[in-house]
Amino acid sequence: MLHFRKLAAAAAVVALSFAGTAGAQTVLRSSDTHPDGYPTVEAVKYFGELIKERTSGRYSVEVYHSAQLGQEADTIEQVRTGVIDLNRVSMGPWNGLIPETTIPSLPYIFRSVEHARKVMNGPIGDEILAAFEPHGVVGLAFYDGGARSFYNSKKAITSIDDLKGMKFRVMQSDIFVDMVAALGASATPMPYGEVYTGIETGVIDGAENNFPSYDTAKHAEVAKFFSLDEHLIVPEVLVMSKVRWDQLSPEDQTIFRQAAKDSVQKQYELWDAQVAKSRETVEAGGSKINELDKQAFIDAMKPVYDKHVTDPKLQDLVKRIQETQ
Template identity: 75%
Template sequence: MLHLPKLAMGALVATALSIGAASAQTVLRSSDTHPDGYPTVEAVKRFGELVAERTDGRYSVEVFHSAQLGEEADTIEQTRFGVIDLNRVSLGPFNGLVPETKIPSLPYIFRSVEHMRKVMDGEIGDEILAAFEPHGLIGLAFYDGGARSFYNSEKPIASIDDLSGLKFRVMQSDVFVDMVEALGADATPMPYGEVYSAIETGVIDGAENNWPSYETSGHAEVAKYYSLDQHLIVPEVLVMSKTTWDTISPEDQEIIRQAAKDSVPYQRELWDAQEEKSREAVIAAGSEITEVDKAPFIAAMEPIYEKYADTPELKDLVARIQAVE
């Protein structure tokens, strides 16, 4: 056994402790349910590179993709309590916690992806990001989650009447459930990972999602009818634990905020390319794509807006979003 002088041993222990402390201070753990290579995962990696570069290595980001740290509902709670430092989540799961997130999650609130980007990049987006703070989170930036449309294994959907009696999986969000039921279909909340087998075995007829999810999940194999109603264009959000945030200097907080904003164009570039690639892939594999007259779908959403835009502040937020040209 090697015997070291007490002073040398003390120096080694002190060095080990200082290395451990530095590591604990600098590595920020970030969660994402999507697989490695997915546009949001790659955008958070880019964000981490910018943070490391601009803080001279004082902070770095380690991305735990593929739901390694848990599904979104679980990771939101862990982030609020500081167990996870950063989290990339769809706005849907925040609807019950941060009221302002209900509005960008409303069906047909955005006329197009371009309209969504303009709203979320501006003052309204910053206002919604700020609304996370009282709930133990710091909103940093919005990413694209694409336009969500219905797909099913039974028939093409060209009109609202075609939805009658069909069972669709939805995210575990009251807005999503109420939206599907207002359209005359049946909503079945279930975890994303169960959807393929549920369609294959006839437990549900279909689901709703964007082009990349429709393709990469394999859902196009069991539900070949994809209908372009684009009922939801729900942004994704990158949030940080306020517990972690409060340990960071104001100067580094500003660096982190700006790095998050600067990662957005990169995410959108990846997203647009992935969307086009996925669209071409499912069409080549035999999916049948149907255009939809959206007007009756939009008209059916009136009770949804009344229910969820239920305060003067939220009604005003709806009006301001719709007024953005």
């Protein structure tokens, strides 16, 4: 509680400064845990360029990549209090706070990356973005977080039986923990920055993520087996502190929303190129990538849905996503 009060006090000081300089250029700080050059980092930079252009230089965005402002759980608290202005965060860490975010975080909720993009950039996506605002942040846009699969240092995973007894790092999300348990493995919630050492030292056998993360975080160096089960296609979300948002004029709010939407296609282009490049890089480095039959994995997810989708409103959201063609 004391830590939260300190953050709130700091936010109040920054807010006074922000309000006093809005006539000149105001530099907004944006956080990302990924390294410089990563598609989400570059997409937010592009968003910042659009903001600067469309506000005639009154606003600009400085992206603090590589977790310079903290890991995702820490930055969520900071953006809610206004200490950080903008934040690109994975969906999982929001699950305990915003029920609607659990739905795109469900295993196999999306049939493909293309299905996920269509849903998250349509009316359903806008509905989920709107759910952020009561929690101190304004949801601006969803980026593609790619298809996540298991990788490990021990063996190729070709069936659910291969997962039994193995330990995998997951994000701090009950859904992710329950998903791994439903497959017969053990989940270890752990900050992203600790995964490499965790695999290297044997604390965990592996993790689950997409090709770009597997590559850029160097996890391919210590976990050579990548199995394409594609259990999750979890979007990334760009949010803005409501403290900051409320200080924008209605005209500028429109500019910010549109710039965020316009940055999505840029992120998709960068993402698709990075996926192809990262897959090529890790294969050249000796990673063994294998296909598998996903149906048994999909069938094993029923207990996860039964546990986490009990609210009729959320059940309807699942139904509408699954019906989207």
